[in-house]
Amino acid sequence: MKRHIFLLSLLLCSSLYTPIYAERQKPKLTVLFIVDQLSYRLMPRIKPYVKYGFKTFLFDGLQYANAYFPHGMPATATGHATLSTGVLAKDHGYVGNRWLERDGTDIESETDSVENAAVFNPNGGFYDYGRSARQLMVDGIADQFMLYQDSEEPHVAYSLSLKSRAAIATASKLGKAVWFDQQTGLFTSSTAYFDALPQWLKTFNQTHNINNHPFYTWHLAMPYNEAAYRFANPNTYQYTHSLAPLIQRRFPVAIKNTGGFKGDVPYAVFSQTPHGDKLLLDLARACVDANLNQKDNTHMLLWVCLSSFDKLGHDYGPDSKEAYDMLYHLDKYLGEFMTEMQAKVGKNNVLFGLSADHGVVSIVELINGMGYNSARRFYTPDIIKKMNELIKKKYGIKKAVLSFKSPQFYLDHTKLDQLDDTVQKEVVDDLIRFLRKQPEIKHVWTFDELQNSCFEPDQPENFLKNQLYRGRSGEITIQTHPFALVTKWRKGTDHRSPYEFNLHVPLIFYYPGTIQARTVEQKVWLTQVANTLAFLLQVSKPSASVAPILPCMPEQCCTC
Secondary structure (H helix, E strand, O other): OHHHHHHHHHHHHHHHOOOOOOOOOOOOEEEEEEEOOOOOOHHHHHOOOOOOHHHHHHHHOEEEOOEEOOOOOOOHHHHHHHHHHOOOHHHHOOOOOEEEOOOOOEEEOOEEOHHHHEEEOOOOOEEEEEEOOOOOOOOOHHHHHHHOOEOOEOEEEEEEEOOHHHHHHHHOOOOEEEEEEOOOOEEEOEOOOOOOOOHHHHHHHHHOOHHHOOEEEEOOOOOOOOHHHOOOOHHHHHHOOOOOOOOOOOOOEEEEOOOOEOOOEOOHHHHOOHHHHHHHHHHHHHHHHHHOOOOOOOEEEEEEEEOHHHHHHHHHOOOOHHHHHHHHHHHHHHHHHHHHHHHHHOHHHEEEEEEOOOOOOOOHHHHHHOOOOOOEEEEHHHHHHHHHHHHHHHHOOOOOEEEEEOOEEEEOHHHHOOOOHHHHHHHHHHHHHHHHOOOOEEEEEEHHHHHOOOOOOOOHHHHHHOOOOOOOOOOEEEEEOOOEEEEOOOOOOOOOOOOHHHHEEOEEEEOOOOOOOEEEOOOEEOOHHHHHHHHHHOOOOOOOOOOOOOOOOOOOOOOO
């Protein structure tokens, strides 16, 4: 009798622990829009005026109103890698868009050798550099999506962006990364992802060659005096970058397609306009058409990493009329794309996600002008010059400080390693004492001091600690006060500090018939996104991530 009761109990428990997605249909197409530099605080401002894609997300999606990155120096590569892998920079290794190795070599996050990952040029050959996810130290959701498949259910994973670092961080090793070549105005990839560029991409480059249009016109999305622009600050223009594109307060404006920032990036201006987003979404259409077969059981994961808002925002800031207008154009483009995808595979067969890789601070001079006196800009080259003068005068060492990649200073070890340990420590201590005297700086640590410090999980100091990776992080880390911008740029803005405006981003899922529309006020972390996608796509989670899935997903007990 007891044996029968035991077997009955075991059978009951087995039924209770059957995977909760066993009966649930998974999406045929998953599209994740990552809008580079989109701060959450902009969403309530545009909500009354959006009519298309953003409106669908904001009114019909599952919105997490308090979604944060737990990083202290947010950047494009770092944010995209965290969304993809579900782990912190201390684990995935993307401490920034670029870093210095101990020998002083400047490394971009997507750097690889020509032998491993040669980048295709438009002439049928290769550039003299490589691009891949070699520097990414863990797997991502695209990897798991590609690993978890069989002959009856083929999987396809792509990531598309105007930035190679964004596409590569989300495609990871086994997805396919495609990005915009700023030298040619065409899209490309590397041999890490393709033996040769696929025919659909070659065809797209021919049919959507922006070089056939020497000028593009930027029209306002709405009438000039529309209330939709009421949050735009008219004082923005005097603080925009002196070499910013010729986008003026008077619209429409003709934009020279090949005008470049500092003259060295031919298509920089084009990328800073709504036309950049439109081109990328046109590419996404072509990618889906070429790779998702409606008649078989193919499933597709597609990252669409929209970079134009960030490229514009660094120059004009989030409070400019251009920034708001960029979002209203993107609203329409997203709406059109989402409608087409639902028509292609069925409304209930497409999972859409919307988020960002980081936020941004307003141009600090605008904040200062409103009376916040400590909102100031501190010019990095001046600080480095003073630090090097200090060390040269006392120790005779020239250029001991090599670089500043906010918020970290990199030292020249080819010189410091020639000194004994005591003198090395004295040099570092002198630099730290100097930095602590600067009014914009709140805290200063060596790598080991910060790594060995204990903070509460939500403290900004802990966010800085989360981004340490030995051999890639600088020797000295600073924490600035809020609105103190330490930068090499005389104008414009940035996003590398551990505060609300940089860490708080939108996070919304729209999946009709499966995910219920609601707003969740509970605080969540962007490290939870990858494992949530694994749950929805019914694949294994990225192997290094221990983050829980987001609340209020299907079949969860939810009181939010």
